Amino acid sequence: MAEEKKGFFSRLKEGLNKTRDNIVAGIDAVFYGASEIDDDFYEELEEILIMGDIGVNATNDIIERMKEEVKKRHLRHPSECKELLVESIKEQMRVGETAYDFEKKQSIVFIIGVNGVGKTTSVGKLASILKGQGKKVLIAAADTFRAAAGDQLAEWAHRAGVDMIGGADGADPASVIFDAVNAAKARKVDVLICDTAGRLHNKKNLMEELKKMNRIIDREFPDAHRENLIVLDGTTGQNALSQAREFGEVANLTGVILTKMDGTAKGGIAVAIQSELNVPVKYIGVGETIEDLQKFNADEFVNALFDIKGGENSEGVTAEEANEDADDMSDTSKDVEEELAENTVAESDIPGNDDTEKDSNAIDESASEAPDAEISEEDSTEKPKKKKWFFW
Ligand SMILES: Nc1nc2c(ncn2[C@@H]2O[C@H](COP(=O)(O)OP(=O)(O)OP(=O)(O)O)[C@@H](O)[C@H]2O)c(=O)[nH]1
Numbered sequence: 001m002a003e004e005k006k007g008f009f010s011r012l013k014e015g016l017n018k019t020r021d022n023i024v025a026g027i028d029a030v031f032y033g034a035s036e037i038d039d040d041f042y043e044e045l046e047e048i049l050i051m052g053d054i055g056v057n058a059t060n061d062i063i064e065r066m067k068e069e070v071k072k073r074h075l076r077h078p079s080e081c082k083e084l085l086v087e088s089i090k091e092q093m094r095v096g097e098t099a100y101d102f103e104k105k106q107s108i109v110f111i112i113g114v115n116g117v118g119k120t121t122s123v124g125k126l127a128s129i130l131k132g133q134g135k136k137v138l139i140a141a142a143d144t145f146r147a148a149a150g151d152q153l154a155e156w157a158h159r160a161g162v163d164m165i166g167g168a169d170g171a172d173p174a175s176v177i178f179d180a181v182n183a184a185k186a187r188k189v190d191v192l193i194c195d196t197a198g199r200l201h202n203k204k205n206l207m208e209e210l211k212k213m214n215r216i217i218d219r220e221f222p223d224a225h226r227e228n229l230i231v232l233d234g235t236t237g238q239n240a241l242s243q244a245r246e247f248g249e250v251a252n253l254t255g256v257i258l259t260k261m262d263g264t265a266k267g268g269i270a271v272a273i274q275s276e277l278n279v280p281v282k283y284i285g286v287g288e289t290i291e292d293l294q295k296f297n298a299d300e301f302v303n304a305l306f307d308i309k310g311g312e313n314s315e316g317v318t319a320e321e322a323n324e325d326a327d328d329m330s331d332t333s334k335d336v337e338e339e340l341a342e343n344t345v346a347e348s349d350i351p352g353n354d355d356t357e358k359d360s361n362a363i364d365e366s367a368s369e370a371p372d373a374e375i376s377e378e379d380s381t382e383k384p385k386k387k388k389w390f391f392w
C-alpha cells in the first residue's frame with residue numbers, strides 16, 4: 001500500500017502528461033526547430049500557447065516579456081528563450097504570500113461551482129489537509145438538493161476525521177449554513193468548510209441563493225476570515241473561465257481549486273485562470289483520493305509541466321513531505337468513492353432548473369434568516385428533519 005503511493009510531485013507530473021504532450025512538445029519544436037528569433041518564431045509560439053489553453057492575456061504577456069528580455073540580453077537563438085518562457089509562466093502564476101492566511105485565522109471557507117466539478121471531493125481533501133495541520137475543522141453539508149449528497153460528504157468527513165453538520169434532504173441550504181456557522185462559533189472551530197450544491201451559473205435563483213448564504217455568514221460571524229473558493233474542472237478548458245466570471249458576480253472569489261488536472265490535456269488553463277481572472281489558483285486536484293489535493297505552487301507546477309527537476313516548494317519542503325500526514329487517511333477512499341459515485345446531477349434534479357419546481361424552492365429570505373435563537377446542539381436536533389448528520 002504505502003510503497004505504491006507516489007509523492008505529489010510525481011503524481012502531478014504524471015497527471016500533466018497529456019498537457020505536456022499538448023503544449024511542451026509543440027513549444028520544443030518551435031524553440032529547437034526555428035533557426036532565428038523573428039516574427040515567425042513569436043507567431044508560432046503564440047499559436048501554441050493559445051492552443052494550449054494558456055489564454056490570450058497570459059500569452060500576450062509572455063510574448064511581450066520575451067521580446068523585451070531577448071533585446072535586453074541580446075539573445076540570438078530561439079533555444080535560448082525556453083528558460084525565459086518557463087520563468088515567465090512561473091511569474092504569471094505565483095500565488096501571493098497572503099493566499100493561505102485563512103489557515104492562520106478563524107475562517108469560513110465557502111466552496112462553490114457548477115455540477116460535478118469536484119466540490120465535495122475537494123471539501124473532504126481540504127478538511128484532511130487542515131486536520132493534518134492540527135486544526136479543528138468542521139464541515140457543512142449545504143448541498144441538500146441531491147439525496148446522496150449528505151451521505152457522500154459524511155463519508156469524506158469520516159475519512160478526514162472531522163465533524164460535519166448537515167440538514168434534511170430538501171432543507172433550505174441557508175439554514176444549514178446558519179446552523180453550521182453558529183456551531184463553528186460555539187465550538188471555537190478553526191476552519192468551517194461549507195460544501196454547496198452544484199449549480200449552473202445561468203440559473204438566477206440558485207445564484208441568488210449563494211448570495212443569501214453569504215449574507216448569513218457575514219451576519220452570523222462577521223469576524224470570521226472569509227474564503228470563497230470556486231472549484232473548476234481542469235478538463236473543461238476555457239469553459240472554466242466563464243464559470244468563474246459568472247460566479248464572481250455573486251461571490252467575492254478569493255481563489256480557485258482546480259480539479260481533475262490528472263489526465264487532462266488542458267492543464268494550461270491554470271495559467272489562463274491566473275492571468276484572465278486575476279484570481280489565484282490556490283489548490284489543485286490530481287486524483288480522486290484524499291491525498292490528491294495540494295496547495296498550488298507555481299514553481300512546482302511549471303517544473304512538472306516542463307519536466308524540470310527540483311520539485312521543491314518555496315518553504316524548502318517537498319510536496320511529498322508536506323503531504324505525508326494525509327497518508328494514513330487514504331486507505332478506504334477508493335472503494336467508498338465508487339459506492340457513492342452516483343453524483344451526476346441532472347439539471348432537472350436541481351430546484352430552479354425545472355419548470356415544475358416547487359414554490360418552496362424559491363428564495364425565501366424570511367425562512368432562514370429569521371432564526372435568532374442561539375443554535376445549540378439540542379436546538380438543532382429538535383428540528384423535525386428527515387436526516388441530519390452530526391459527528392462530534
Ligand atoms: N480524476 C479526478 N477526479 C476527481 C477529482 N476531483 C474530483 N473528482 C471526481 O469527480 C467526480 C465528481 O466529484 P464531486 O466531488 O462529487 O463533485 P461535486 O462538484 O461535489 O458534484 P455535485 O455536488 O454533484 O455538483 C467524482 O467522481 C470525483 O471522484 C480530481 O482531482 N481528479
Ligand SMILES: [Mg+2]
Pocket residue numbers: 119120121143149195196197198
Ligand atoms: Mg457535491
